[in-house]
Amino acid sequence: MVMLAMFLVLMVSSTWIQFVTAPQLNADPRNVRTLYREFGTNRGPILVAGEPVAESVPVEDAYGYQRVYPQGELYAAVTGYYSVIYGRTGIERYANEYLNGSSNSLWWNRLQNLISGVDPQGSAVELTIDPAAQQAAWDALGDQRGAVVALNPKTGEILAMVSKPSFDPNTLASHAISEVKATYQALNAAEGAPLINKTIAGNLYPPGSTFKLVTAATALEAGTVTPETEIPAPDQLQLPLSSSTLNNFGGASCSPTQAMTLADALRISCNTAFAQLGIDVGAPALGAQADAFGFGEKLSIPMPVTPSSFPIEIDGKPLDGAQTALSAIGQLDVRVTPLQVALVSAAIANDGKLMTPYLIKQVRTPDLSVAFSADPSVLSTPIDTQTAHDLRDMMIGVVQSGTGTSAQISGVQVAGKSGTAETVKGAAPHAWFTAFAPANDPQVVVAVILENGGDAGSEATGGRVAAPIARAVMEAVINK
Incomplete structure (x- = not known):
């Protein structure tokens, strides 16, 4: 009876360890066997235009394979890193099941490996990145702090993704623990x-x-104005319920008549005109339109995208007139990612349809069969076709004779919008530019931000310093 009881206890304890607590034990960071097993797998490469930007190579140590990044810093924002100590980020993390071969869609490959005794191997993840656009964005941004993102507005494919300062993922993928x-x-x-x-x-x-x-x-969606409607454009706007006034950039006058068309107000980026327009349409309508463009949306590309925000309440109270005016020109508590700014332009470029952005084009197994292929989809339709065409034509005016002339491309019509955003008191403003080209048959949409004006500092404007970067990326895509 004692022997039988001991065997029973042994069976229960073994079952408990091997089945019930196995996931917890495998996930325990102290379990080096899990690390050895994972790093001992020939992890699939991450490809851009057929060339690896991350791959595994055999090494003679306890792990078996070393992750290397041939163009580390250039693609760091996309690939992330794969570290023995610090885990995974970027595509390395969010496409991990494909890369290490554990995805449910790869069960047949795993079964074949088990039967044949072949060492398991991960699948190749091919990205949507255009190497020419990525390199152009990297070079044009230079040593300045900021970010550049480019899209194909017709499909949602992400063509370029650069964030600076960058880092070399090879230094974190090393097996030299103390150095890492x-x-x-x-x-x-x-x-x-x-x-x-x-x-x-x-x-x-x-x-x-x-x-x-x-x-x-x-x-425009409300039908209260057209591009040719004259709207108030005072030299100075008295903010409602406030002793403060709003000036135009540099204290300039937008119009000698204190009024101008909506198209001209966008062309020269008149602050007072758009602040008053924001008051007229109201904060709830602005917030609803922002949400339609994707603000507040939890996107996965497959990395999670931090939702942009247009708050219609501050401290639990609805925005008042002054707060609405400032929000309408992208200040106060409005916050965005560069991707979100690109998505607004992408919807305009694509006749009002906003395509879901994505980074993974295709996944191929080691035998080159396709395990996954992206299927472009519509995320939303934030504006109708006529509004999109009106905004496109207004943005063409910005580049032709407004604040965005530095984005002009010879022989190609470009649509764009500049931005200069105030930050904390005493700091130089951020410089923005978003654009698409060719305007009537867009192949690329781009958004650029230079933190605190980049090299130009307090003298920077979006049209002066960010527009040339956007132009370089658009040229790289168009001139292929």
């Missing part, structure tokens, strides 16, 4: 947050005058 720890601590404490992909996450930015596209869309 020192590097991570230095990067984590570094000024400019190099480990954060600023195109989709981090501390979001005030959009400045790029938000005037949303304000204009709100008024």
Whole structure:
């Protein structure tokens, strides 16, 4: 009886360890066997235009394979890193089941490996990134802090994703533990947050005058104005219920008559005109239109995108007139990612239809069969076709003879919008530009932000310093 009881206890304990608590034990960071098993798998490559930007190579150590990044810093915002100590980020994390071969869609491959005794191997993840656009964005941004993101507005494919300052994922994928720890601590404490992909996450930015596209869309959708409608454009706007006044950039006058068309107000980015327009349409309508463009949306590309926000309440109270006016020009508490700004332009470029953004084009198993292929889908229809065409024509005016002339491309019609966003008191403003080209048959949409004006500092405007970066990316795509 004692022997039988002991066997019973042994069977229960073994079952408990091997089945019930197995997931917890496998996930325990102290379990080095899990690390050895995972790093001992030939992880699939991450590909851009057929070339690996992340791949595994055999090494003679306890792990078996080393993750390497041939163009580390250039693609760091996309690939992330794969570290023995700090885990995974970027595509390495959010496409992990494909890369390590554990996805449910790859069960047949795993079964074949089990029967044949072949070592398991991950699948290749092919990205939507255009290498020419990525390189152009990287080069044009230079050593300035900021971010660039580009899309195909007709499909939602992400063509470029650059965040600076960047980092070299190879330094975190190393198997030299002490060196990896020192590097991570230095990067984590570094000024400019190099480990954060600023195109989709981090501390979001005030959009400045790029938000005037949303304000204009709100008024056009309501049917209260057309591009040729004259709207008030005073030299100075007295904010409602406030002793404060709002001036135009540099204290300039928008119009000698104190009024101008909506198209001209967007062309020269008149603050007072759009602040008054925001008051007229109201905060709830602005918020609803922003939501229609994707504000507040929890997107996965497959990395999660921090939702942009247009708050219609502050401290539990609805926005008053002054707060609405400032929000209508992209200030106060309005916050966005560069991807969100690109999505607003993408909807305008695509006749009012906003396509779901994505980074993974295709997944191929080791035998080259397709395990996954992206199927472009419509995320929303924030504006009707006529509004989209009106906004497109107004944005063409911005580039032809307004604040965005630095985005002009010879022989190609470009539509764009500049932005200069105030930040904390005493700091230089952020410089924005968003655009698409060719205007009547768009192949690429781009959004650029330079933190605190980049090299130009307090002298920067979006049209002066961010527009040339957008132009370089658009040219790279169009001239392929």
